[in-house]
Amino acid sequence: MKSFLSIRNLSVRLKNGSPILRSVSLDVAAGQVHGLVGESGAGKSMIGKAVLGTLPRALSVSGGEIWLDGTDLMSLPPAERRRRIGATAALIPQDPLTALNPSKRIGPQITRRLVDILGWSKQDAQDRALELLGEVHIPDPARVMRNYPHELSGGMRQRILIASAFAAEPRLIIADEPTTALDVTVQKQILRLIADMQTRHGTALLFVTHDLGVVSKVCDTLSVLYAGKVVEEARMHRFFMRPIHPYSAALLAATPTYTDPTGSLTPVSQEVIDGVEAEVAQHDARRAR
Amino acid sequence: MTLLRTIFLRLLTTAITLFGVAVIVFVVIRVVPGNPIAMMLPPGATEADIARLQAQYGFDKSIFDQFLIWLSGVLQGDFGTSISLRQPVSKLVLNRLPATLELSIMALLMAVLMGVTLALIGTRFRDGKTEGVVDVTAGMALSIPDFLWGLVLILLFGVFWPVFHISGRISPALNVDFTTNFYLFEAIARLRFDVMADLAAHMFMPALALAIPLAAIVSQLLKQSLKETMHLDYVTLARTKGYGENHVITREALPNAILPTLTLVGVQFTFLIGGTVIIERLFSYEGLGNMAIDAVINRDLPLIQGIVILFAMLFTLVNLAVDMLYVVLNPRLRHA
Amino acid sequence: MRDARGDLRRPVGLRLWLSGGWLTLLVLGAVFAPWIAPKDPLMQDLFLGRLPPFWESGTEPGFWLGTDSLGRDVLSRMLYGARLALEVAMIAGTLTCIIGAALGLIAGYYRGWPDRIISRFVDIWMAFPPVLFAILLIAVLGPGLWSIIIAIVVIDWTRFARVIRAEAMSQGAMDYVASAQVAGRKRFGTMLTEILPNVLPTIVVLLTLEMGIAVIVEAILSFVNLSISTDSPTWGGMIAEGRTSVHQAWWVLVFPLIALFLTVLSFSQLGEGLKDRFDPVLR
Numbered sequence: 001m002k003s004f005l006s007i008r009n010l011s012v013r014l015k016n017g018s019p020i021l022r023s024v025s026l027d028v029a030a031g032q033v034h035g036l037v038g039e040s041g042a043g044k045s046m047i048g049k050a051v052l053g054t055l056p057r058a059l060s061v062s063g064g065e066i067w068l069d070g071t072d073l074m075s076l077p078p079a080e081r082r083r084r085i086g087a088t089a090a091l092i093p094q095d096p097l098t099a100l101n102p103s104k105r106i107g108p109q110i111t112r113r114l115v116d117i118l119g120w121s122k123q124d125a126q127d128r129a130l131e132l133l134g135e136v137h138i139p140d141p142a143r144v145m146r147n148y149p150h151e152l153s154g155g156m157r158q159r160i161l162i163a164s165a166f167a168a169e170p171r172l173i174i175a176d177e178p179t180t181a182l183d184v185t186v187q188k189q190i191l192r193l194i195a196d197m198q199t200r201h202g203t204a205l206l207f208v209t210h211d212l213g214v215v216s217k218v219c220d221t222l223s224v225l226y227a228g229k230v231v232e233e234a235r236m237h238r239f240f241m242r243p244i245h246p247y248s249a250a251l252l253a254a255t256p257t258y259t260d261p262t263g264s265l266t267p268v269s270q271e272v273i274d275g276v277e278a279e280v281a282q283h284d285a286r287r288a289r
Numbered sequence: 290m291t292l293l294r295t296i297f298l299r300l301l302t303t304a305i306t307l308f309g310v311a312v313i314v315f316v317v318i319r320v321v322p323g324n325p326i327a328m329m330l331p332p333g334a335t336e337a338d339i340a341r342l343q344a345q346y347g348f349d350k351s352i353f354d355q356f357l358i359w360l361s362g363v364l365q366g367d368f369g370t371s372i373s374l375r376q377p378v379s380k381l382v383l384n385r386l387p388a389t390l391e392l393s394i395m396a397l398l399m400a401v402l403m404g405v406t407l408a409l410i411g412t413r414f415r416d417g418k419t420e421g422v423v424d425v426t427a428g429m430a431l432s433i434p435d436f437l438w439g440l441v442l443i444l445l446f447g448v449f450w451p452v453f454h455i456s457g458r459i460s461p462a463l464n465v466d467f468t469t470n471f472y473l474f475e476a477i478a479r480l481r482f483d484v485m486a487d488l489a490a491h492m493f494m495p496a497l498a499l500a501i502p503l504a505a506i507v508s509q510l511l512k513q514s515l516k517e518t519m520h521l522d523y524v525t526l527a528r529t530k531g532y533g534e535n536h537v538i539t540r541e542a543l544p545n546a547i548l549p550t551l552t553l554v555g556v557q558f559t560f561l562i563g564g565t566v567i568i569e570r571l572f573s574y575e576g577l578g579n580m581a582i583d584a585v586i587n588r589d590l591p592l593i594q595g596i597v598i599l600f601a602m603l604f605t606l607v608n609l610a611v612d613m614l615y616v617v618l619n620p621r622l623r624h625a
Numbered sequence: 626m627r628d629a630r631g632d633l634r635r636p637v638g639l640r641l642w643l644s645g646g647w648l649t650l651l652v653l654g655a656v657f658a659p660w661i662a663p664k665d666p667l668m669q670d671l672f673l674g675r676l677p678p679f680w681e682s683g684t685e686p687g688f689w690l691g692t693d694s695l696g697r698d699v700l701s702r703m704l705y706g707a708r709l710a711l712e713v714a715m716i717a718g719t720l721t722c723i724i725g726a727a728l729g730l731i732a733g734y735y736r737g738w739p740d741r742i743i744s745r746f747v748d749i750w751m752a753f754p755p756v757l758f759a760i761l762l763i764a765v766l767g768p769g770l771w772s773i774i775i776a777i778v779v780i781d782w783t784r785f786a787r788v789i790r791a792e793a794m795s796q797g798a799m800d801y802v803a804s805a806q807v808a809g810r811k812r813f814g815t816m817l818t819e820i821l822p823n824v825l826p827t828i829v830v831l832l833t834l835e836m837g838i839a840v841i842v843e844a845i846l847s848f849v850n851l852s853i854s855t856d857s858p859t860w861g862g863m864i865a866e867g868r869t870s871v872h873q874a875w876w877v878l879v880f881p882l883i884a885l886f887l888t889v890l891s892f893s894q895l896g897e898g899l900k901d902r903f904d905p906v907l908r
Contacts, residue, residue, distance in 0.1 A: 052529045056520075057416060079533065086531015099522040103544045103619075113530040161526075302748070309749035320765050432893035433886065434841050436848075440864060440882050448871050455871075556751075563754035567845050571868070581757050582849055585764045593761065601752040 003027035003067075004204045005051065005172050010064035012046055012055065012228075020046055020059060024230050026223045028172065033198060033205040035215035035236075037251070038225035044208050045094075047225075048174040051206075052085055053078075069171060086117050090165040092175040092194065096157035096182070100149035107145030110164045118168055132163040135200075136193060155186040159193065166197055172204045179214065191217060212251060216240065224248045299612065303605045310601040311363075311594070315356050318590050346372065346591070359594070368598075369591035373584070378595035382577065386599065387470035388458055389569070389576035393562050395473070395492055396499035400561070401554075403500060404507025405547075411508065412515040412538055423508065430505035435564040439498035439571045446494055454491045456573035463487055495572040499561050506557050507550065514546040548619055555611025559604040641898040644891035651888060655707040663687050664698035666705040666858045671696055675874040691876040693866055699880055702858035706881065709859050710888065712770065713843040714836040717777040721839075722832045724778060725785025730824070732786065733793025734816045743786060750783045759842055763851040773846055777839050784838075785831055792824045826903035830896050837892030844885055860885050 005028040012021040021043050028034040038044045049055045051066055051073070066073040069088055073081050093099040100109060110132070111125035120128070133141035136159040149157060158178065165173050175194060179187040195218045198205045207219055215222055215236075222239060224232040224247065232245040243249040343349045346369075347358055362369060368378035411423035447455035459465065459472060465484060467475045473492070476484035518524060519542055527541045566578030573579070577596055584592040654661065664687060673696035677683060690699040732743040759776045766772035793816075796802065802819050847861025848868075860881040867878025 054525045054528050082528070082533060083531050085529060089529070091526060091529040093522050093526055095522055099526050101523045101527075101541055101545065103548075113527075113532070117531040305745075306748050306752050309745070310752050313749065314761075317761060317765055428897070429890070432837075432890050432897075434838075434889070436841060436845055437882070437886055437889065440868070440878070441886070443868070443871065444875070444879060444882070448875055559751070563756060566754050566756040566760075567848070570849060578754070578757065582760055585757075585760050586849075586851075588764070597753070597757060597761070600754045600757065604752045604754075 002030060004030040004069060005206065006065075006067040007047065007051070008065040008067065010047070010050060010066060011062045012043070012050055012059055013062045015058050015060065019062075020228055021050070022227075022229045023064065024225070024228070026230060026233060027221075028204045028206050029221070030171070030204050031202045032220045033195075033207055033218050035219035035222035036206060036208045036225060037212055037215055037222055038210065040210055042225045043228040044210075044225045045176055048091070048176050048206065048208055052089060052091055052174060053082060083117070086113070087168070088170055089172040089174065090168065090170040092158075092162055092165045092173060092178045094177040094180055096154050096161055099161055100157055102149055104148075105145065106147050106149065106152075106160055110145075110160070110167055114168060128167060129163070132167055133160070135166075135197070136160070136163045138163070154182055155190065158182060158186075158190050162190075162193060162197060166201055166203070169201065170203060172206065173198070174206045174208065176208045177210070178207075180209075194218070224251065296613075299609055303609065306605060307598065307601055311360070311598055312356070314594055314597045315359070316352065318593055319352050319355070346370070363598070368595040371584075371589055371592040373587040373589040373592070378591050381580070381592065382595050382599055384470055385575065385577045385580050387472070387474075388574065389562075389565050389578060391471060391473045392492060392496055392499070392565055392569070392574065392576060393558075396496040396561055397503070397558055399496055399500035400503035400507060403504035405511060407504065407508035408511035408515060409538060409543075411512045412519065412542075413534065415516060415519075423512070427505040427508045430501045431509070433502070435498045435502055435561075436567050436571065438501045439495065439568050442494045442498055443571070452490075453493050455494065458488070458491050458575045459484070460487050460491075491572075491574070495565075495568045495574055498568055498571075499564050503554070503557050503561050507554060510550045510553055511546060514549050515542050518542040518546040548615065551618070552611060552615055555608055558611075559607050562600070562603055562607070638898055638901075640894045644894040644898070647887050647891045648895070651707050651884075652711060654704050655711050658701075658704040658708055662698075662701035662704045664701045666697065666701040669695045669697055675870070675877075677874070678876050678880075690880050691874065693863070693877045694870055694874065697858075699863070699877060702863055703860070703881055703884055705858040706860040706863060707884070709770070709857070710840050710843060710885075713773055713777070714839045714892070717774040717839040717842075718832055718836040720774065721778045721781045721835055722785055722828060725782035726789045726824075726828050726831075728782065729786035729789030730793050730816060730820065733790035734797050734820055735812070736794075736797075740790070743790070747783045747786055750780075753780075755780045756842075756845060759846060760849060760851060763846055768851055773843055776846070777842050780842075781835060781838065784835065785828070788827060788831060789824055792827055793820050796820050796823050826899075830900045830903065833892055833896035833899060837889045837896070840885065840888055840892070 007024060007026050009023045009025055010021055011019065011023050013019050024043075024047060026034065026036070026047070036044050036047060046055065046059065050061055051068070053073075055061070061074065064074070068084070071084065073084070076084065100106070107126070107129060110129040111122070114120040114125040114128065115122055129145060130141045133144060138144055138156065138159055144152070144156070144160070152160070162178075178194060179190050182190060191214060194205075194207075197203075198218075205218075207215065209215060219236055221233070221235050223230050224245065226247050232239070232243065232248045234244070234248075239248065240252070243252050340349070347355050350358070359369065366379060368382070370376065371378050371381055374381060407423050407427060411420045414420055443455050446453045454460075463484060465472060467479075469475055472484065473488045475481075476488060515538065519538070521542075524537055524541050527537050532541075565576060566581060568574070569576040569578040570582050577599065581593065581596040581600075583589075584596060670692075673692050674694050676692040676696075678691045678699075687698075690703070692698055693702075728743050732740040758780050762776040762779055763772050766775060797820060802815060843859070844861035844864065847859040848865045850862070850865065863881040864878060864885070867874070867876075867881065871878050
């Protein structure tokens with residue numbers, strides 16, 4: 001299967017030189033859902049940010065390629081790169097409470113970029129926004145378009161952000177922990193909504209999360225990230241049957257639903273962590289040579 | 290309605306503050322040892338003449354009675370009669386007020402324009418040399434008060450490179466038959482470009498002197514606020530939509546970052562209005578402040594009182610207006 | 626936890642050196658004015674009126690920075706003017722600081738009715754145009770050094786009171802103050818031993834800034850001719866004279882203006898520099 005997003009040996013460093021991502025490679029096939037799993041601090045959000053060009057200023061890409069739809073983004077000049085990302089990819093952010101501009105009404109926040117960047121007519125953009133808000137099950141979309149973000153609940157806002165992400169029919173969506181900031185009750189609905197939308201629109205989806213349970217529900221393939229390094233890339237089915245890397249196995253064992261739901265959590269053992277550390281160190285040493 | 294309640298409470302405290310100002314001015318200036326009446330009369334005036342004039346201005350009564358008489362007059366819009374200029378204080382003051390208002394508003398506009406521009410430049414090129422330059426410039430501008438900036442400007446644009454007028458409000462040769470004393474606003478409304486240019490050439494330096502310290506404050510506060518806003522998720526989201534840095538700063542971050550700056554600018558604007566007193570003196574600009582200094586030098590009690598009260602009213606009104614503006618501009622408060 | 630050794634190793638910034646240097650020079654000039662001033666600052670000689678500074682043609686020896694329209698030596702007047710400027714800065718700054726900080730401390734720590742009264746007065750003060758208020762006070766008190774000092778104290782105490790009140794309030798809410806009170810200490814004692822030392826850095830910073838403000842206020846009052854007696858040399862008075870003859874003799878305005886500019890800038894940079902050193906948040 002041809003991959004729509006292909007990251008090859010991507011390295012990201014802090015300005016002072018310490019590595020955040022170490023030669024990461026992963027592929028997202030067109031129309032497929034790829035999970036990116038790892039504990040917090042593993043650098044998984046940074047992969048999404050590197051692709052979208054929104055890395056914090058303290059970080060920079062120090063090497064590697066990011067192929068999006070057959071073009072290496074890293075080889076493009078910044079303005080061209082930004083335009084291409086805007087036209088082909090979209091982000092579903094983590095925290096719906098801070099991801100909408102508090103001083104603007106909902107409508108323009110969805111439609112403006114369609115008009116500004118993609119050159120749609122105002123009416124087309126308006127119709128499209130109404131249609132999408134309906135698709136994400138927002139009651140009375142015409143009224144919501146005139147609301148300010150603070151007038152809506154967190155779940156509503158996340159639906160709006162999902163609608164907004166799909167507005168320009170992007171070929172790739174990066175969802176960065178899209179359910180983490182929500183109530184447990186809302187989490188499930190939003191997860192189902194993202195999965196439904198993805199199926200209906202046939203969009204490739206890079207799903208970043210720390211929760212293997214979530215991954216098992218929506219993903220086709222996944223990558224496991226540990227200490228800035230991909231330790232395993234696998235198809236979903238194979239991964240849950242037979243994880244290869246010791247860290248993956250430990251992670252799986254620590255997720256209650258997929259071993260014994262009644263059993264206690266097994267923390268990742270120190271041996272495993274030491275093993276991975278050694279491997280990472282070895283890898284660094286190889287690169288340094 | 291909470292909004293109405295807030296406005297009512299604000300008006301109440303405003304009234305108390307104004308009353309306090311009136312009392313203090315009244316008490317302070319009646320401690321003046323010199324007798325203002327004696328100065329008005331030609332040498333050789335009799336005791337009876339002095340007594341008659343004192344009675345006319347009410348100086349023969351106790352301070353408390355004088356205050357009550359004055360206050361009841363003020364509540365009816367009568368601020369008494371100026372001793373040195375022998376005209377009603379309200380008329381004198383209202384004739385001069387437009388000049389001071391135009392100067393203050395012009396200075397405010399310049400300050401906001403310069404401050405916002407500096408803040409945007411500092412944010413656009415943040416974490417670099419340019420930001421350092423912006424910080425140092427603002428720090429300098431802030432350390433030096435308007436009076437000194439005025440003198441520096443006089444030297445720069447009045448002496449060494451004389452392009453602007455260093456004194457007055459308007460060239461006497463200019464034939465201005467306007468109905469109001471808002472010369473600048475009326476000139477704009479009537480499209481009298483000659484008058485506009487002349488007023489601007491007079492107003493530029495005093496307004497700039499007043500504007501520089503405020504511009505520095507605006508730029509510092511706004512840049513801080515912008516830098517914090519730039520880290521928020523909706524700004525990041527806007528970047529992924531294909532918008533460039535300039536759009537992200539001016540359209541996404543600025544509208545939100547400017548709100549916290551606004552309230553602080555309100556207080557600073559009252560400082561700016563207070564600064565007109567000495568700046569008008571420095572540039573011989575015919576406004577309220579210049580008149581106030583003359584009134585003090587001439588011991589013109591009713592005029593001093595009138596001007597100080599007017600300034601106090603202006604200050605409290607500005608603060609009130611800023612609070613209202615904050616509510617109007619902030620959607621969160623508007624719908625609360 | 627902050628590493629205390631870091632504080633000691635941190636270099637004193639360039640701006641602290643520059644501003645400290647200028648102020649030291651100024652103090653020396655003011656103290657030794659009678660010995661180093663080339664001329665008598667009050668001596669008039671109409672034949673030597675408006676002499677330009679030494680590098681231009683048509684000067685007389687000894688009048689380094691030229692003379693004003695009455696033939697008085699600009700440099701000598703500046704040196705004597707520095708005396709007055711610094712006297713006002715020291716005395717008025719310190720008095721304003723003591724009174725304002727004390728009121729702020731009481732308002733912020735005791736809260737209740739003392740706070741309400743003091744805050745009400747601060748509000749009323751905020752509604753006065755400060756320069757006009759100062760001029761009014763001088764008109765009432767009559768010209769003179771102590772009138773200027775009193776005027777500065779009366780207008781500017783609120784600057785200290787506002788800031789110190791807020792600081793004392795936040796300090797008073799902290800646990801160590803509560804524990805001192807539980808231990809049975811008197812409130813007034815707690816204020817002096819627990820709160821005051823913690824707001825002291827802020828007081829020092831404000832005091833430095835206030836000295837710069839005092840210098841400016843003195844200059845403004847001299848400028849409108851309400852400072853000391855008319856012919857004693859003051860920077861503000863020189864500037865006022867220079868302002869009227871600026872087209873004929875720019876040096877009468879420029880040199881005192883430079884002195885005033887540098888002094889005000891130095892006090893404020895010193896204050897900002899101290900703030901950076903004291904404030905752990907900014908570091």
